[in-house]
Amino acid sequence: MSFLTPTHATDFLPTAYNSFAKDFSSTRHYQWKEFERLSKGLAECTNLEEKYILDLGCGNGRLYKFLQNENSHNLHFTGKYIGFDISKELLEEAKNNNKSGENARNKKIDFIEAGFLNFPEYLPKDAKNNVAQIWAVASFHHLSKISERKKTLQNIYDTLENNGEFVLTVWNLWEQEKYEPQKKEAFWRSVYNPFWNKRDFIIPFGQKKIKRYYYSFEITELQNLLEEAGFTIVDSFLSDKKQNICIRAKKINKNNNSEKLPHFICSNINFHKTTLVEIINKINIFRAEKKGINKITSLKTIVTPNPEMIMACKKNKAFESILQNADISLADGNGILWASGLDFLQHKTLFWKYSIGLCMLVWFLVHKKSYPSKIKKTLCGSDLFRKYIEKNNTNNNTKNNKHIFLLGGAEKSAQFIQNKYSNTISEIYDKKVTLNISSNENKELLEIIKKSEATVLFVALGAPKQELWIQHNKEFLVNNTNIKVCIGVGGSFDFMSGQQKRAPMFFQKLGLEWVYRVFKEPSRIDRIWTATGKFVHYILTK
Numbered sequence: 001m002s003f004l005t006p007t008h009a010t011d012f013l014p015t016a017y018n019s020f021a022k023d024f025s026s027t028r029h030y031q032w033k034e035f036e037r038l039s040k041g042l043a044e045c046t047n048l049e050e051k052y053i054l055d056l057g058c059g060n061g062r063l064y065k066f067l068q069n070e071n072s073h074n075l076h077f078t079g080k081y082i083g084f085d086i087s088k089e090l091l092e093e094a095k096n097n098n099k100s101g102e103n104a105r106n107k108k109i110d111f112i113e114a115g116f117l118n119f120p121e122y123l124p125k126d127a128k129n130n131v132a133q134i135w136a137v138a139s140f141h142h143l144s145k146i147s148e149r150k151k152t153l154q155n156i157y158d159t160l161e162n163n164g165e166f167v168l169t170v171w172n173l174w175e176q177e178k179y180e181p182q183k184k185e186a187f188w189r190s191v192y193n194p195f196w197n198k199r200d201f202i203i204p205f206g207q208k209k210i211k212r213y214y215y216s217f218e219i220t221e222l223q224n225l226l227e228e229a230g231f232t233i234v235d236s237f238l239s240d241k242k243q244n245i246c247i248r249a250k251k252i253n254k255n256n257n258s259e260k261l262p263h264f265i266c267s268n269i270n271f272h273k274t275t276l277v278e279i280i281n282k283i284n285i286f287r288a289e290k291k292g293i294n295k296i297t298s299l300k301t302i303v304t305p306n307p308e309m310i311m312a313c314k315k316n317k318a319f320e321s322i323l324q325n326a327d328i329s330l331a332d333g334n335g336i337l338w339a340s341g342l343d344f345l346q347h348k349t350l351f352w353k354y355s356i357g358l359c360m361l362v363w364f365l366v367h368k369k370s371y372p373s374k375i376k377k378t379l380c381g382s383d384l385f386r387k388y389i390e391k392n393n394t395n396n397n398t399k400n401n402k403h404i405f406l407l408g409g410a411e412k413s414a415q416f417i418q419n420k421y422s423n424t425i426s427e428i429y430d431k432k433v434t435l436n437i438s439s440n441e442n443k444e445l446l447e448i449i450k451k452s453e454a455t456v457l458f459v460a461l462g463a464p465k466q467e468l469w470i471q472h473n474k475e476f477l478v479n480n481t482n483i484k485v486c487i488g489v490g491g492s493f494d495f496m497s498g499q500q501k502r503a504p505m506f507f508q509k510l511g512l513e514w515v516y517r518v519f520k521e522p523s524r525i526d527r528i529w530t531a532t533g534k535f536v537h538y539i540l541t542k
Contacts, residue, residue: 005195006144009213014086021089025060034239041165051079051132057139058083061094083111116152141170153229160251168247173216197347264374302487304381306333307535319464332380338364339539340374357540381489393421402426408460409493416497427452460493
């Protein structure tokens, strides 16, 4: 049997597993060694007799037997267990394998026909906010669509109680030699069929060689998916002989999670989905926070990566690390929005990446509103700087309100802004700035920042210099100044002071500021080509 699309292959999975359920179950009575390590979080749980454990893709129910009496943690799970699977016949095997025992008699165990996308519909009312763990053992890799994987992780996140754990294992197909035939087959299928990619595997089972769909994950790919869904990775490892990828992830406590902004990952950088109003409120919250035991985390950094900056990361790993570890990253550039809608092209062959990617680029340019990007609008440093200054420049001319320090910009730019917004700007520095932290010039600058008692530092030195300066001086800023927030804003001072003009609003709304700059400053053509042509090539070939 051949499948036209991966979706066609996954739709066939219930039929496949029903056809060989007994044979399959007979090969799944042993427990994996990694279960011991993965169940560590459960062994540390309290009040387990009142909690639920869910088993997604439970198969013949072997996980329940492990939880009952086949583990080294001396754990005898007495809570409520529900196993979900898409195969009726496998569920019958699970019921037969677990029909005896105290929990079965007390109806603390149940098996339900449901999949990843609809299992929450079948949960009893008392399971709400009462699920300690959800396991997915060798089942998550059957999902063929990125949207289904993300929806599944959202379902799992919403179902778990605060600080509950998701335990995930998938076959590590890519690194095992025995799957080389499937790897080669997947490659050639992805060459002639645009619906498939190089990691869509078809693996047969049994004497009849009944086909099953598998997606070959990388461990970092799984980690990114989990973090994007809001999970914190507790443990991740490869099992013996690299057969399985294993991950324990925790649902972040509600109080902590409320402080986090939803985000998506593009080119290994987290971009946050937010608005100007939310960011301004966030900065004010950061300003009000007291420095804790770990002072270094008290200094928040906000970056505004654009395509040119992402291209710079290829040559400057220190800069890339700064962007990846920033507290908030804002998408500054339509190229980021376009790239964020291309995650489905991952692992496709170069021909299909270019063919489909360029068509998506035309779609984005012609009708951006309907384009499937993760966020619909860019949020550049210039807009953030202007709005923050304007909102905080109240008539309340108090020492506490004068909390902003301006560093950088062209000569007289910062001075112009300070004169106009004197109620909120504490001090400025527009002399030459060096990255040598031991230089006299840098020491003088740091002392000026210290004496200003400012809590928010806007740095307009251009990327990557501004981000590197913040990183190099972070320890001093944390231990010796009142600075709570550092924000790199590029040419914002020059724009706001009028020394450099931004493109007219018409160009800004169309996302064509770069076209305006080509005509206005032909000398920037190399930089603009890097941020457009080279960036498009990089995204489609990485």
